[in-house]
Amino acid sequence: MNEKAIAVDQLSVSFGKNHVLRGVSFSVAYGSFAVLAGPNGAGKTTLLRCLMGFYQPEKGHVQLLGKPLCHTPGPEVGFAAEACDYPEDWSLKHLARFRRLAGAANLTAEEKFYRLLEEAKLSPAWKVSQLSRGQRSLAQLAWALAANPTLLLLDEPTLGLDAVARELALDLLLGYLAEKPTTVLLATQDLDLAERLAETVVLLHRGRCHWAGPLDDIKSRYQVVTVPRGLNAPAQGAPLVRRDVLQGEQWLIPVTIDHWKVWLQEHGLSARTPTLGEVAFALWQEQKEAPCAS
Amino acid sequence: MRGAKPGTGVGSAHPALPVRALGVRGASGRVGVAGAPAADSRRPHISRAASAEAKGSFAGICIPGGLPKGGGGSGTAQEPPRGLMGSRKRGLDKVRVYYYTDTVVQQEVHVDLKLDPTDPTPLWSQLAQRLRELVATGRLAPGDPVPSVRVLARQLTLNPATVSKALQALVAEGVFTVRRGEGTFVALHPPQMSPSQRQQVLAKAAFSYAVQARTLGAALPEAQNALTQQWRELEKNRGDA
Numbered sequence: 001m002n003e004k005a006i007a008v009d010q011l012s013v014s015f016g017k018n019h020v021l022r023g024v025s026f027s028v029a030y031g032s033f034a035v036l037a038g039p040n041g042a043g044k045t046t047l048l049r050c051l052m053g054f055y056q057p058e059k060g061h062v063q064l065l066g067k068p069l070c071h072t073p074g075p076e077v078g079f080a081a082e083a084c085d086y087p088e089d090w091s092l093k094h095l096a097r098f099r100r101l102a103g104a105a106n107l108t109a110e111e112k113f114y115r116l117l118e119e120a121k122l123s124p125a126w127k128v129s130q131l132s133r134g135q136r137s138l139a140q141l142a143w144a145l146a147a148n149p150t151l152l153l154l155d156e157p158t159l160g161l162d163a164v165a166r167e168l169a170l171d172l173l174l175g176y177l178a179e180k181p182t183t184v185l186l187a188t189q190d191l192d193l194a195e196r197l198a199e200t201v202v203l204l205h206r207g208r209c210h211w212a213g214p215l216d217d218i219k220s221r222y223q224v225v226t227v228p229r230g231l232n233a234p235a236q237g238a239p240l241v242r243r244d245v246l247q248g249e250q251w252l253i254p255v256t257i258d259h260w261k262v263w264l265q266e267h268g269l270s271a272r273t274p275t276l277g278e279v280a281f282a283l284w285q286e287q288k289e290a291p292c293a294s
Numbered sequence: 295m296r297g298a299k300p301g302t303g304v305g306s307a308h309p310a311l312p313v314r315a316l317g318v319r320g321a322s323g324r325v326g327v328a329g330a331p332a333a334d335s336r337r338p339h340i341s342r343a344a345s346a347e348a349k350g351s352f353a354g355i356c357i358p359g360g361l362p363k364g365g366g367g368s369g370t371a372q373e374p375p376r377g378l379m380g381s382r383k384r385g386l387d388k389v390r391v392y393y394y395t396d397t398v399v400q401q402e403v404h405v406d407l408k409l410d411p412t413d414p415t416p417l418w419s420q421l422a423q424r425l426r427e428l429v430a431t432g433r434l435a436p437g438d439p440v441p442s443v444r445v446l447a448r449q450l451t452l453n454p455a456t457v458s459k460a461l462q463a464l465v466a467e468g469v470f471t472v473r474r475g476e477g478t479f480v481a482l483h484p485p486q487m488s489p490s491q492r493q494q495v496l497a498k499a500a501f502s503y504a505v506q507a508r509t510l511g512a513a514l515p516e517a518q519n520a521l522t523q524q525w526r527e528l529e530k531n532r533g534d535a
Binding site: 031197198276 | 442
C-alpha cells in the first residue's frame with residue numbers, strides 16, 4: 001500500500017440522508033496520471049475534497065503520498081478546485097504573497113507563480129473579481145503548480161473554458177508534467193481528453209467505483225462490433241449498448257465473457273476497440289452494478 | 295502548390311537552402327515566424343485564408359530544421375521557445391512542420407499523425423510508428439532535431455510520459471540519437487546492425503505481413519505488388535524532399 005501515491009479504502013461520505021460516496025476504493029501509483037470520470041453528481045468533487053481533508057469521511061481511509069490523512073495536506077499536494085474560492089477583492093499579487101507563506105519560506109514558489117501567471121497571460125495586478133471563469137481556473141492552476149507539488153488534484157480544470165483558455169491550461173499542466181514526474185488525479189467530463197492523457201482510469205457512478213485500473217485494461221474488456229440488422233445476440237446476454245448506424249447496428253459487447261467470443265467467431269464479425277467514452281457511456285447507462293476491479 | 299521556393303515570399307536570408315517540401319496541404323501561402331518581434335519587418339504576412347485554415351485544422355509542430363544541421367535547437371533568452379506557434383487546435387493529431395533558419399520559415403509541411411483511440415495499439419507505440427514513418431519518407435532527414443518531449447506533449451495534448459516512451463523506443467532502435475545537452479536528433483545513419491541481425495528483423499516484419507496477406511486470400515504476386523508500390527511511394531516522397 002505504501003508505494004501508492006493515492007490510496008483510498010472503502011471511503012464513504014454522506015450529507016444527512018444523501019450518501020454521496022459509498023465505499024469507494026482505488027489507488028494510484030507514484031508518477032501515474034489518473035483520470036477521475038463520472039457523470040454529474042457521481043461524487044467526483046466530494047472525493048477530491050475528501051482527499052484534501054475538507055470533509056471528514058464517515059467510513060474508510062485515505063492515504064496521500066504514504067501518509068494517512070488527518071488534516072489539509074501541505075504544499076507537496078497541489079489542488080485546483082472546481083469553483084474558485086479566492087477572496088474577490090484580492091489581486092493576484094496578494095495571492096503570490098500568500099504563496100510565499102505557504103511555500104515553506106522559499107521565494108521560488110512565489111517567483112514561479114509570477115512566471116506561470118505570465119505564461120497564462122494574467123497580470124498580477126488584476127483582482128480576482130475582475131477575472132473571467134477561464135482566468136480564475138488558470139490562476140488556480142498556476143497557484144497549484146507554483147509550489148512544485150508531487151501530487152496534483154485537479155477538479156475539472158478545463159470545464160467551461162473557451163478554446164484559448166483551455167489551451168493555456170493544458171499547456172501549463174503538460175509543461176509542468178514534462179519537467180517533473182508528478183502523480184495527477186484529474187476529475188473531468190472530457191473523456192476524449194482523458195483518453196489521451198490517462199494511464200489509470202477511475203470511473204465513479206452514483207458514489208460507487210465502477211472501475212479503477214489501467215486505461216488499456218478497461219478498453220480491452222469490451223469491443224465495438226457492427227452487426228447487420230436482424231441478427232440476434234446470444235441467448236445468454238444482450239449487448240450493453242445498441243446504436244443505429246448506416247450499415248446496421250453498432251453494439252458494445254463484453255468480450256471477457258466466453259459466449260460473446262464464441263458468438264463473434266460464429267458470425268465472422270470483426271470488432272474494434274472502443275473509445276473510453278463508449279465504455280463509460282455503457283457503464284453509466286447500466287443501472288445494475290458493474291464489477292469493480294480493485 | 296508545394297510551398298514557397300526558397301528565396302521567394304519571405305525574403306529568405308538563405309536563398310540557396312534546399313527545400314524539403316512534402317505533402318504541403320492547402321493553399322500554403324502561410325508562413326510563420328516563431329519569436330520574431332511584431333515590429334520585425336521580416337515578419338511574414340499571414341493571409342486570412344491561411345489563418346482560417348490554421349484555426350480549423352492543425353496542431354503544429356515546429357521543427358527547427360534548416361541549416362546548419364542540428365544547430366537550430368538552441369535559443370537565446372530573447373527568443374521565445376521555438377516550436378511554439380500561435381494558432382493551433384488541440385487533439386487533431388495534425389502536425390505542422392516548419393523548416394526555418396534563424397527567423398525565416400523555409401518550408402511548411404503538414405504531417406498527419408493519426409493517433410487513433412480505437413486502435414488497440416497503445417498511443418506511445420502509435421506515435422513511435424508515425425515518427426518512424428516520418429523518418430522513412432525523409433520528412434525528418436538525418437540530423438534533423440526532433441521536438442522535445444515538452445513541445446510534443448503540449449502540441450499533441452499527450453501525456454509527456456507517453457511521448458517520452460515513444461522517443462525512448464526510437465532511441466533504443468537507433469532511429470534517433472540523443473546528444474547530451476542538445477536534445478534528440480534523427481540519427482545520421484540508419485541503425486547499425488549486422489546483416490544477419492537485419493535479416494532477422496526484416497524476416498519478423500515480413501512474416502506478419504505475409505500472414506495478413508494470406509488471411510485476406512491474396513496471392514504472392516499481389517502481396518509483392520503491394521509492397522513494391524508502397525516502397526515506390528516512400529521513394530517518391532523522398533525524391534520530392
